[in-house]
Amino acid sequence: MEECVNSRILELKDEVIRLRRDFHMHPELGFQEHRTSGIVKAYLETCGIKTQGMAQTGVVGLLRGAKPGPTVMLRADMDALPVTEANDVPYKSQNEGKMHACGHDGHTAMLLVAAKVLSEQKDSLCGNVKFCFQPNEEDAGAEKMIQDGVLENPSVDVCVGCHLWVPLPCGKIGLSGGAVMAGMDHFWITVHGKGGHSGSPHEAVDPITAACAIIENISFIEKRQIGTLNPTIITVNTIHGGTATNIISDEVELSGTIRYLYNAGDHKPRQHLEQLVKHICDVYGTTYSIRFALSSSPLLNDEKVVNHLRPETEELVGAENVVPCVTMGGEDFAEFVKLVPGAFAFIGAGNAAKGIIYPHHHPKFNVDEDALLTGIEFYVQSVLSYLK
Secondary structure, three states, X not given: OOHHHHHHHHHOHHHHHHHHHHHHHOOOOOOOOHHHHHHHHHXXXXXXXXXXXXXXXXXXXEEEOOEEEEEEEEEEEOOOEOOOOOOOOOOOOOXXXXXXXXXXXXXXXXXXXXXXXXXXXXXXXXXXXXXXXXXXXXXXXXXXXXXXXXXXXXXXXXXXXXXXXXXXXOOOEEOOOEEEXXXXXXXXXXXXXXXXXXXXXXXXXXXXXXXXXXXXHHHHHHHHHHOOOOOEEEEEEEEEEOOOOOEEOOXXXXXXXXXXXXXXXXXXXXXXXXXXXXXXXXXXXXXXXXXXEEEEOOEEEOHHHHHHHHXXXXXXXXXXXXXXXXXXXXXXXXXXXXXXXXXXXXXXXXXXXXXXXXXXXXXXOOOOOOHHHHHHHHHHHHHHHHHO
C-alpha cells in the first residue's frame, strides 16, 4: 500500500476509535439500526459518496473511480445483540439489554474511515467501490440486501468482508480459501404427550422424558451418521415445558441450531435430526412437530480472490502473521459469496495483556482498538489491489 495512504489511515486513528465507541454506546438490534444508519449516510455523503437505502435500515454507498473498471464491494454489519453489557468502560452501552458484543460497531467504524480514505484516492481508481452497511447480520440480513439489489447497478465483480476476531491476537489476520465459517440452520421441536398427575405417571405420556432422550442422543448424528471428518454441531439451546412440580406436562418445546462446514445437501443433517426425533417419539409414545429455518450458508472463500489478496495482506502484517482461520460460527456474508467471487478475513483483536479475552457474544466482550487500523488497511488495500 502506498505510504501516503498508510499515513492517512494513521491520521484517522482517533476518528475511527471515536466512531466505534459512539456506536458501542448506542447499540441497535437487527433492522432497528436507525440511528446508526443515519450516521453512516451522513458520513458517506460528507465524503462525496452517493448513498442509497435498502433492506429497511441498510445503507449502500457508491464511489465511482476516474476510469472504468471492475466494481469491488466492501461490507460491514451494523446490528448489536440482546445482551446486557458487563464491561466497566466509559463507552458502555446506554441501551439496556443491548450490546455490541460481536464487534459490529468496529466493523462499521472501520468501513466508514476506509470509505473516507478511498474517496480521497478517487482520481486514481479504475473502477467502482460499493460500501455495503448491512443490517441484521445475526439473522440473515444479507439475503434482504441481495433482494433489494445490492449486487446490481453496477454489478459487483468481487466482494470483501472482514470480522474483528478476539480468538486471534491483535496483529494477525486469518485468511484462507474454502470453508471458513459454518452454515447454520435454526430448528424448533415440539414433543406432544399426554398430561397427568405426577403420582400416576403410568396414566400419562411424559414428553419431558422423550425430550431428554432426544438431547442425549443428538451426538449420535454428529459422530456416527455424518462423521467427524464433516464438522457438524447440533445444540439444543432452549427447553420449555411444564407448569408445576406435581403435574406431568402435555408438551415440551426445544429449539437450537445445526452448524456445518459443508453443503447441507451432501450429508442431510436436517433429515437425520428429524429421523432421530421420530424414532424416539415412537419409542416413548409421544408425537412431534418440527420446523427448520436457514440462517446462513457455509462461508466458502473463493481461492482466486484469497490468492489475489494474500501478497498485500502479508505485506500489511508480515507473512508469518497471516494464518488459516476456521470457525463453526455463522456469518451471512456467505450469501454474497454464493453469487459473487469473494473472501472474508479475520482481523485479530484479542490482547490478554489488556484483558481482552472474552469470547464473542459474552457480556464482557471487547476488542483491542489497535485492530481497527488493521481492519481499515485491509479494506483499503483490498480495493487498491483491484482498482489501482
